[in-house]
Amino acid sequence: MLCQAASCMAVKVAVLDPEKECPASSLAYRHVVGSFRDVNAVREFAKQCDVLTVEIEHVDVEALDELEKEGVDIEPKPSTIRIIQDKYLQKVHFKRHGVALADFKEVTNFEDAEEAGNTFGYPLMIKSRCLAYDGRGNAVAHNKEDLHKAVSSLGGFERGLYAEKWAPFVKELSVMVVRGRDGALLCFPTVETAHKDNICHTVEAPAQIRKDISDAAVMLAREAVGSLQGAGVFGVELFLLADGQVLLNEVAPRPHNSGHYTIEACYTSQFEQHLRAVLGLPLGDPAMKVRSAIMYNLLGEDEGDAGLTILQNKMRKALSIPGATVHWYGKSEIKRKRKMGHITLVGEDPLLVRTKMQEIIGNESPSSW
Ligand code: ATP
Ligand code: MG
Ligand code: MG
Numbered sequence: 001m002l003c004q005a006a007s008c009m010a011v012k013v014a015v016l017d018p019e020k021e022c023p024a025s026s027l028a029y030r031h032v033v034g035s036f037r038d039v040n041a042v043r044e045f046a047k048q049c050d051v052l053t054v055e056i057e058h059v060d061v062e063a064l065d066e067l068e069k070e071g072v073d074i075e076p077k078p079s080t081i082r083i084i085q086d087k088y089l090q091k092v093h094f095k096r097h098g099v100a101l102a103d104f105k106e107v108t109n110f111e112d113a114e115e116a117g118n119t120f121g122y123p124l125m126i127k128s129r130c131l132a133y134d135g136r137g138n139a140v141a142h143n144k145e146d147l148h149k150a151v152s153s154l155g156g157f158e159r160g161l162y163a164e165k166w167a168p169f170v171k172e173l174s175v176m177v178v179r180g181r182d183g184a185l186l187c188f189p190t191v192e193t194a195h196k197d198n199i200c201h202t203v204e205a206p207a208q209i210r211k212d213i214s215d216a217a218v219m220l221a222r223e224a225v226g227s228l229q230g231a232g233v234f235g236v237e238l239f240l241l242a243d244g245q246v247l248l249n250e251v252a253p254r255p256h257n258s259g260h261y262t263i264e265a266c267y268t269s270q271f272e273q274h275l276r277a278v279l280g281l282p283l284g285d286p287a288m289k290v291r292s293a294i295m296y297n298l299l300g301e302d303e304g305d306a307g308l309t310i311l312q313n314k315m316r317k318a319l320s321i322p323g324a325t326v327h328w329y330g331k332s333e334i335k336r337k338r339k340m341g342h343i344t345l346v347g348e349d350p351l352l353v354r355t356k357m358q359e360i361i362g363n364e365s366p367s368s369w
Contacts, residue, residue, distance in 0.1 A: 001255065001260075001263070001269075001271045001327075002024075002055060002255065002271045002274065002275065003015070003024055003027035003028050003029075004027060004271065005269055005271035005272040005274075005275055006029075006275055007027070008272070009272070009275065009276075009281075011275055011279065012029035012030070013028050013029055014028060014029055014030040014031070014032060014045070014048055014049060015028040015030070015031045015032065016032050016034050016035075016036050016041065016042065016045040017031065017032075017033070017034075017036070018033065018034060018035045018036075019033075019332065020033050021332055022332075023329045023330045023331055026330070030048070032044075032045050032048075036054075036056070036058075036059040036060065037058070037059065037060045038060065038063075039060055039062065039063035039066070042059070042060060042063040042064070042067065043063065043066075043067060046067050046072045049072075050073065051073045051074075051075060051278050051279060052064075052067070052072055052073065052074045052075075053074070053075050053076075053232060053254075053274070053278045054076075054081065054253070054254055055254045055255060056254065057081055057084050057085045057252065057253055057254065058085060058130075058131055058133075059081065059085075061078055061081050061082045061085060064078035064081060065078045065082075074230070075181070075230045075231040075232050075277070075278040076179075076228065076229065076230030076231060076232045076234075076253045076278075077228075077229035077230035079229050079230075080228040080229050080230050080253050081253055083228065084228075084250075084251055084252070084253050085130060086129050086130050086160075087127055087128070087129055087130070087132060087137075087162070087250060088104070088106055088129040088160070088162040089129075090250060090251065091104045091162070091164075093227065094224060094227065094248055094251075097223070097224075097227040098223075099220065099223055099224050099227065099248050100220060100245070100246065100247050100248060101247050101248040101249075102164050102165040102166070102167045102239070102247055103119075103120055103164070103165040104162055104163060104164045104165065105119070105120075105162060105163050106161075106162045107126070107157070107161050107162055107163045108157050108161075109157060110147065110148070110151070112163075113126070113141075113147045113151065113163060114144060114147065116163035117141065117143075117144055117147065117163075120163065120164075120165035120166070121165070121166070122141060122142055122143050122144075122146075122166070123140050123141065123142050123166045124140070124141045124147075124150075124163055124164075124165070124166060125138060125139075125140060125163065125164040125165070125166060126138070126139045126140075126141060126147075126150045126151060126154060126161055126162075126163055126164075127139075127154075127161065127162055127163075127164055128154050128155075128159050128160065128161060129159075129160040129161065129162055130159075130160055134198060134199045134200075134337070134339075135195075135197065135198020135199060136198075137154060138154075138198060139151070139153045139154050167239040167241070167247055167249070168241060168242070169239035169240055169241060169247075170240055170241065170242050171192055171207070171209065171239075171240040172192065172193045172194070172195065172237065172238070172239060172240070172249070173190050173191065173192055173193070173207055173209070173217045173237075173238040173239075173240050173246065174190070174191050174192075174193050174203070174235060174236060174237050174238060174256070174258035174259075175187055175188065175189075175190050175191070175217055175218055175220075175221035175236045175238065176188040176233055176234070176235055176236070176255075176256060176258065176259040176262065176270050176273075176286070177221050177222060177224075177225040177233065177234045177236055178232070178233045178234075178270075178273045178274070178276075178277050178283055178286065179225060179230070179231050179232065179234070179277060180231055180276075180277050180280070180283050181231045181277065181278075181280040182280075184283065185222055185225060185226060186273075186283055186286050187218045187221060187222060187286060188259060188262060188266060188270070188286040189205055189206040189207075189214070189218075189286075189287070189288055190206060190207045190209070190213075190214040190217040190218055191203050191204060191205040191206060191207050191258055191261065192204045192205075192207035192208065192209070193237070193258050194366040194368075196299075196364075197337065199297070199299060199337060199339075200257045200258065200297055201296070201297055201299070201364070201366070202294060202295065202296050202297070202357075202361075202365075202366055203257070203258050203260070203261055203294065203295040204292075204293075204294050204350075204354075205261045205265055205288065205292070205293045205294070205295075206288065206292075208350065209240070210244075212244075213240060213244055213246065216244075216246050217238050217240070217246050220236070220238060220246050220247075220248060221234075221236035221238070224236055224248055224251055225251065228251070228253070230253075231277040231278050231280070232253065232254065232274050232277050232278050233254065233255055233256075233259065233270050233273050233274040233277060234251055234252065234253055234254075234256075235251065235252040235254070235255070235256020235257070235258055235259055236248065236251050237249040237250050237251070237252075237258070254274070255270045255271055255274050256270070257297065257339070257342075260295050260327070260342050260344065261293045261294070261295040261344050262286075263325075263327075263344065264290075264293065264325050264344045264346050265288050265289065265290050265293035265344070265346050266285075266286055266287065266288050266289060267284060267285035267286070267287055267288075267289050268283075268284025268285055268286060272284060273286065290346040290347065290348065291347070291348045291349065291350065292346065292347055292348065292349065292350040292353040293344060293345065293346045293347075293353065294344070294345050294353050294354065294357045295342055295343070295344045295345075296342060296343045296344075296345075296357060296360065296361055296364075297339055297341075297342050298311045298314060298315070298328075298339070298340045298341040298342055298343065299336075299337055299338065299339060299340065300334045300335045300336050300337060300338040300340050301336065302334070302336065303333075303334055303335060303336065304334065307334035307335075307336075308334055311334070311340055311341065314343070314360060314361065315328070315341070315343065317359070317360045318343045318345070318360050321345065321356050321359060321360060323345050323346050323347045323353070323356065324343055324344070324345045324356070324360065325343070325344050325345075325346075326341065326342075326343050327341050327342050327343070327344070328340070328341040329341050343360060345357050345360070354369045
């Protein structure tokens, strides 16, 4: 999607990806087959670029540090990627900067984990520090006896774990923030995200919440991104508690699933905004140009042809609905729970947009609709 935005602005994007036929390969100006976790591959790749950026945080940050010292222009800064890729360091960083978040504690053995349970109570969230996505590094312990199961399901303490106090949220919110090379910050509107099995399922923009809460979410997101270095867009995931308090969940240093709706719904998409930011071009207007938008993730429900048919049927349905746009990522293989594409529906009446999305996704609609 970055490549799609780049082509409209005469920006040439070279892509480093280990898979020969990765989704970006047919859209990129150049695709280099190689691992973004391999120092030499990243160094060779960087030689071809004016600016180096990431759309995944699980990259070799040592390599980026070295390259930065050698003068390679990297946005956002490697220091930011280093903080974010270790979720425990990320929490320490934001706590130090006064950003509101749930209590947390590093756990390196069962004594630590039990102590976290005693202090924070249950349910207790145990999380992997690194390489987590789509909830795959999370496990919930409902009581002290559950701790063993939770820890072993994450691969044990060797993997690097921390405990997080349960956030009894009533909604999950998200704000995309963009920072230009001059440090200027702009925020997209606050949206509501709904997850299924820890995976983002739908995003509604703007979030149907009180204005003061939406403003508080934007303030917190600004504060979080303001504490990080470098240009680009950042996805800020938040929890809204019953008393109206907003807490930070985590930040992604890149375009984010909760910002896909911006392609159809905002004057400037998150992808165009990211390119403008890292290239030092004027930032675009992040405001919505429609009153309402809902994005639905096309998650694999089965494998192979059977999986393809299910998602094709949903896309076919969407194509018959005015205001709906389909995005198919062209990933090589359909797997259960894998994000294969998404559908965005826009309109002028939030209730009507929900009703139309319900026509496409039926009983998968969030219960709050
Ligand atoms: P992503 O794909 O967003 O990177 P991730 O694997 O990094 O996900 P988190 O964002 O930490 O995982 O958590 C995934 C989901 O689990 C959250 O969106 C939320 O629904 C739930 N969750 C996470 N932390 C907590 C918490 N402390 N209390 C309650 N629920 C939580
Ligand atoms: Mg994450
Ligand atoms: Mg998350």
